[in-house]
Amino acid sequence: MAKVNIMPPRPTIEWQTNGVCNYDCSYCIQSRRYRQGHPSDADIERFLAFFATLPGVWEIKMSGGEPFAFRGFMQHIVPGLAALPHRVSVLTNFSAPLTVLRRFVDLVGDKLEVFSASLHREYVDVADFIAKAVTFRGWLRPETAFVVNNVLVPGTVSELAAVRAAVEAAGLRYFPQVMKTKHGVYEYDAVEAALVRALTGAHPTAREANIAPSYRGRRCWAGAAYFVIDQFGYAFSCRTAKRFGEGYLGNVLDGSFRLKAGPEVCPYDICPCTVPANRGMIEGLATPESGGDAHGDRHTG
Ligand code: SF4
Ligand code: SF4
Incomplete structure (x- = not known):
């Protein structure tokens, strides 16, 4: 009997709003x-007009570069998204x-789904970062995930177990990300591989750590209920597909964008996109918990 494709309940876009950091x-x-450039005001309007055409409620997860380092982010993008029905998440260097x-x-008010603050110890003091995070967390609704x-x-x-302990002692959620190349x-x-395992757990789920596993051979909704867009409007079904120059869905700024009709078999050996795994978009993976996921699919932001 043919498989019935039921659209996953939380369709999601990952939008690289700008390159600058x-x-x-x-x-x-x-x-x-690649860490430069940003859309013009006119292109921001086109992005927002595109998002307005999407059926239902999508979650738009924004990253850069650094979104807040781009003037247009707070001036145009955030107010524009606030007027749409979609949910909003952001990955930032805080x-x-x-x-x-x-x-x-x-x-953004109650549209805010996940706020992911990346701790970059080359630039910030851990104690200062945590104090700022605690203040900020206090402004969010309990349902909003702060990571x-x-x-x-x-x-x-070897220094990161202490960082993890300090973050968790402040009541914050810590999300370790293995280094990607x-x-x-x-x-x-x-030596470090053992320490990494201690931080991530031996067999972490995509909600517990980002270890970029392989889902080759499973059917995945990437391109249909999940896609990535860069700052120029080019859309791809997922990050890995983009890396291989595949999965192109068109450009959302010129009207050539098309979603896929349903799930397709994953042909890749690495999946750094935690969204499909966390949101029930990959066949055969355990049903995810409710609530926000970690937005921890990359170590930018
Ligand atoms: S790499 Fe991940 S997101 Fe991309 S098709 Fe495979 S399982 Fe889906
Ligand atoms: S890791 Fe993030 S914060 Fe650091 S330079 Fe890259 S984009 Fe900027």
């Missing part, structure tokens, strides 16, 4: 060449001043 982390997976972050919360992302940077992993996952030496 105010940090220059030594481990950034985005090369400096460098924006608390006054700006307060305005962000006031603008502290931490890349397990090679050469520093252009071609997959970084190969830690034996």
Whole structure:
């Protein structure tokens, strides 16, 4: 009997709103060449008009670069999204001043689904970051997920159990991310690999850590209920497909964008996109918990 495709309940877009970033982390997976640029005001209007055409309620997860480092983010994107029916999430390096972050919360209100703050110890003091995070967390509704992302940077992993403990002692959720490279996952030496396992658990789910597993051979809704868009409007079914120059869905700014009709078999050996795994979009994976996922699919932001 033919399989019936029931659309997953939480369709999601990951939108790289801009390339610019105010940090220059030594481990950034985005090369400096790509960490620049942003859409014009006119293109922002086109993005918003495109989002308005999507049927139902989607979650729009924004990252950069650093979204808050782009003037148009707070001036046009956030107010524009606030007027649409969709949900909003953001991945940020959390460098924006608390006054700006307060305005962000006031603008998006109860649309805010997941706020992921990446801890970049090359730029911030851990205690200062945590104090700021606790203040910010206090402004969010209990239903909004607030997550502290931490890349397990090679050469520093032995220091991160203490970071995790400090984050969790402040009542915040810690999300470890293994270091990615252009071609997959970084190969830690034996000592650090054991420490990484201690931080992520031996067999973490996609909600507990991002270890970029393989779902090759399973049917996945990428391209139909999930896709990624870059700052120029080019849309791809998922990050891995984009990396291989595949899964192109068109450009959302020129009207050429088309969603796939349903799920297709995953042909890839690495899946750094936690969204499909966390939201029941990959056949045969355990049903995810309700609530926000970690938005921890990359170590930018
Ligand atoms: S790599 Fe991940 S998101 Fe992409 S098709 Fe495969 S399972 Fe889906
Ligand atoms: S890792 Fe994030 S914060 Fe650091 S340079 Fe890259 S985009 Fe910016």
